[in-house]
Amino acid sequence: MKKYYLMAPGPTPIPPEVLQAIAQPIIHHRTPEYEALFGEVRAGLKALFQTKEEIIPFAASGSGAMEAAVVNTLSPGDKAIVIQAGKFGERWGGICKAYGIQQVVLEAPYGQTVPAERIEEALKKDPSIKAVFATHSETSTGVLHDIESYAKVTRNSQAILVVDAVSSLGVADLPMDAWGVDVVVAGSQKGLMLPPGLGLVAFNQRAWERSKSATLPKFYFNMATELKCVVKNQVNFTPAVSIVLGLKVALDIILKREGLQAVFKRHDRLARATRAGVEALGLTLFARARPSPAITAVEAPKGIDGEQVLRTFGKSHNITIAGGQGEMQGKVFRLGHMGYVGDFDVIVALSALELVLAELGVPADLGAGVRAAEKILAEVR
């Protein structure tokens, strides 16, 4: 018997009380009961997104919600800046390509970030740019992009700022209204501690205004149609009812039981402990700047394939972590620590890492990673 641990960057572990809510007998969505439930969820989502705007839910993964952000704000041939420093930045590029958007790609090497100055410069150079697509926590590299600075250079420009917050919502602070972010996109299976299948999109008034003239074709992901329903506590198409049942409980845990700021602090503390542990084992963090509190990407030890690390976590310890995506495959492995995660999840991850390194013949002091992490956990309360 080997207990199973899910330590990948999404889907993330689900609290037992959320699982129980999801396993309730299904309710019908065109009923007063569902409308009352959804009314509470609506209010909770606004608090979570830190906005006064409505959040539109789609029965879809985060990538579907990203598509909604594109097709509701742009028209064929429009020009947009796409910030690319990882696989999820490249996903914005893929969606823009599919819909015939002209792209101004601002790249940084994997593990690094794009400074706001480059966006400012590009926007000044080309006043026809309509949108800037960015990623808050880039899950593929473990880097947190500086959305606050991005918003400073976009909010007085002609372009709206569209942020993929799929793996940062409820993990890292992203005050949508206070920073002036125009569009925030999220998903259910990361910080929200739910199964995948619910995508969330928030537009501010500037984005809603833009949506009126956006002519890219859309049907399932039509934000304006959904908004008309949401304000009546409804949705246009059959919603992911079971996930919405779980969402009510997850929002209560985040907002009422722990508190949003405490949730951010917990993630920051656990991420710092993880990084300290990894470095104490002589390994190198893949993030060169601004490591994300959602995930720690680690360079594979010299002479070892990162996929071998991943497989050994699975085979020897029944722990799911993540490998590298695309060109990063084999070069990195990734430890997720978002959502329903506490001190001893970090300890288990580092202990397992020590045992994995030993099994693979990588020199590392057993216990050194755990000790370094405990130091952070003891210091930061």
Next chain:
Amino acid sequence: MKKYYLMAPGPTPIPPEVLQAIAQPIIHHRTPEYEALFGEVRAGLKALFQTKEEIIPFAASGSGAMEAAVVNTLSPGDKAIVIQAGKFGERWGGICKAYGIQQVVLEAPYGQTVPAERIEEALKKDPSIKAVFATHSETSTGVLHDIESYAKVTRNSQAILVVDAVSSLGVADLPMDAWGVDVVVAGSQKGLMLPPGLGLVAFNQRAWERSKSATLPKFYFNMATELKCVVKNQVNFTPAVSIVLGLKVALDIILKREGLQAVFKRHDRLARATRAGVEALGLTLFARARPSPAITAVEAPKGIDGEQVLRTFGKSHNITIAGGQGEMQGKVFRLGHMGYVGDFDVIVALSALELVLAELGVPADLGAGVRAAEKILAEVR
């Protein structure tokens, strides 16, 4: 204490063992465990769709899957026949409109069906027609369209036949390969006895061939990209893992425990009992032809608003049924009997209907509907 009964045409009740499967701790989708699970689900779906082709799952509702069928088979400006005899036929029209498809609308009044001859004639008249969009069980009117005949007139034509089987898959027989249906679209929350949030699309080789030249824009709903993943027991984007966990159990119930043909017979028998009961109460079926085994639509009693029937089911008996959609609102009410439904669900529905009619002052013999239904249940084994 009033026990709750869900008797609407989707979402439908979920078997307890499926709910339990859904409430399992989540597993990660990039693991051998998920791939093994999905491998079994893939095989089960082929049996359910009665096809040798792959079934592509999307984290989306049935409407999202319908959109996938459109954007992967057509190009801007293409012409298509849209069969419209209810709200779901009109949904095909809505999707075609959003994507700039020229529509040849073949209509029938609500409650009726469009004969195959009209399709044949339209196809002969205009050889540029690329597709025929039809609805198997039209949930808004309770009519089952004759897809077998539609396939006879399309399979040797230039047009592919695309069928919305959202509320008929696992309810009414639809042998995709045997009939020569090119595209079948379904959802999780009807005959499959699952929560909403999983859309399913099957293409035959003719549809896959067509998809190669279809230039409508798509990203999330790209069938070709998904196919490459599905054959490796994977998906492109994060799947609705919890529903897939439930799907494995639901497929076992349908295919192994009961058997697909027995499932069809059960639905037919329950639908016949329901219709007999409704008519014995002096009410009129809304379906003028080919009533669906998934749902029974009933005309509101004279002088009574159908919405009042719906509300009385809810308020007095804690039973959710459905009202009329669009122009049918107030004129019909609808009793669902698909999925996890047995003899005594029909009896409860009819008993409640008798009590509701009594409460609303509609003359009807108490017990007459139940008696008529029992007669069918006793005769048809």
